[in-house]
Structure formats: C-alpha cells, structure tokens
Amino acid sequence: MDAKGLTKRFGSLTAVDDVKLQIPEAAIYGFLGPNGSGKSTTIRMLCGLLTPSAGEVEVLGFRVPGQAEEVKLHIGYMTQKFSLYEDLTVEENLRFLAAVYDLPRSDLKQRIDRALEQYWLTEQRKQFAGTMSGGQKQRLALAGATLHRPRLLILDEPTSAVDPQSRRDFWDILFELVEQGTTVLVSTHYMDEAERCHNLAILDRGRLVAEGRPRDLVRDIAAGVVEIETDSPKQARERLEATEGVHSVAQLGTRLHALTDKTIADPAELIRQALKDADIDSEVENVVANLEDVFVAATRLNDQEGSRADAA
C-alpha cells in the first residue's frame, strides 16, 4: 500500500500536507499524533472514504480516488464511537450488519457463531448491546467491522473508551487478524498502543514528521535523552528550559525527561551542571529514549524547521 503527495485541504486549512507512505500488508500500521494532526483524515483518504485534494494512493491493488468504490468493499471501519444498535441483541446486531453487507445466507449461522467465538461474545449472544461493558461493546463493534472478512481494517482511536485490560485483549485479537492476512491501520494517542504497531507514522499539523518501526524510531532519535529525579521539578524545569542546548523538558510520572541537542556529547553532564549552578538537588542520567521522547523530538524539530521557513 503506497501513498504519494497525499494532501487534504478544507478551505484554507491544510489538514494533511504532502504525505508519502509505504504501508506493508498483513501488519499493523499506526498513526500517532495530537488532536487535529490529521490522523483520521489521512486514514480516510487511504481507504477511499475521503477524496484527496492532491496525491495518489495504491491500496489492495486499486487506485484511489479512481477506484475508491472497489476498495470500500474490502475494508472494515471502526471508530471510537459505538455505532451499533443498543436495543438489539449481540446476535441481532451481527445479523443486521450481514444484511447490510449482503452476505450469503447459506453460511450466515456459522459465520456469526465463529465471530462470537473469535471475539469472546458467545455468552452475550442474546444480551442487548446497550447493557454490555465498554470492552464487550468494543469487541462487538470489531466483530461487526470484520464480519465480511475485510482485507483492510481501519480503526480510528478504537480503545479510547476502555480500560487497560480490555485494550490488551483487543490487541490480542488484532494480532490474530494480522496472522490471517489482514492489514490494520490504527490511529491512537496512546504510547503503549503505538509501541505495539509494526510500523508507525507520527503526524504533526498534517505533516509526516517521523516514520518507521517503533524500536528503530527510539534508537534513531535525533536528540539526547536525560532523566532527572528531583524534589523541585518546577524549578528544575524552569532552569532547564532556559539552558542552551536543552530543547524541551517534559514531566513523565515523577521524573523529568529533557531532550538535548544531538551535538551535545554528554547530555547528563550538561543538565547536572545547570541544576548544580541553580542549587537544585537532583539525580541525573542519560537514558534510552521512549516513544514519547521520539514524539516530542519529532514535533519539536518540525516547529524549528517551521519557524526557520517563516523567517526565510
């Protein structure tokens, strides 16, 4: 699956700006970015649900926008909003969807039995969808989105409304689908979900700012990463934000993470010295980056390039 020059403008807003992607089949491809960065718009253009302002997509052997109608037959789509009928039972919801997809009646019972089993809903078969837990609703939505066995599954922030255990269960099911050959596109702002994707695109204000396997992104981060433990996080943060060579400081749990310029040989030493000069007690060490650091570094770099371009 390939996209070139993918662009979407809504009036004067460029929601997606010249994005180029190569997405492997039978794998999970994640889109990570803040609200409004263009994740949904990109995904919807990739699967033919939205016509691009410019650019081309080749998906499942079809060209988009030209063959968008053909692509739609092969996709399953699920959003964070529960889109099934709360006053129908689990089974009735699936039967209804089967009719919408125009699935053959001959093997419908087997198909539904299999879906209930695969999505752990057999016991809820006769239960009204509206009375189920968040995790069960979400599994039902996924069962519905995959009932016609799509080759491409689109998940737009699918786990926003569920607890961590349900999220893990949901991802176990996704990995099974991938083993059966499904390609999955998923948008998220959860770092733990992003880490589970085979590949990841980081978007910021419509632009693709980083792309690759999560572990490569973490390894190749274009910044030094320093972890700081201190009883005075606020003062430390203010001091470091004013220190030359420090690009950003973020609070991660009880610690601070500082990103330093990639030209600095020993980032921890720079930070240690700056905090010592300000009489702030701290423990400081160079650490391996996590995806949150990658995200901050990528979006930060984009900012700096943006302001250089503005100044030019």
Ligand SMILES: Nc1ncnc2c1ncn2[C@@H]1O[C@H](COP(=O)(O)OP(=O)(O)OP(=O)(O)O)[C@@H](O)[C@H]1O
């Ligand atoms: N149909 C539309 N008309 C006008 N503007 C739109 C439309 N759809 C999206 N946008 C704008 O495009 C930008 C990107 O939106 P998009 O929904 O793709 O972002 P996102 O990264 O998926 O955000 P979120 O995480 O909040 O879902 C936003 O500024 C949004 O307001």
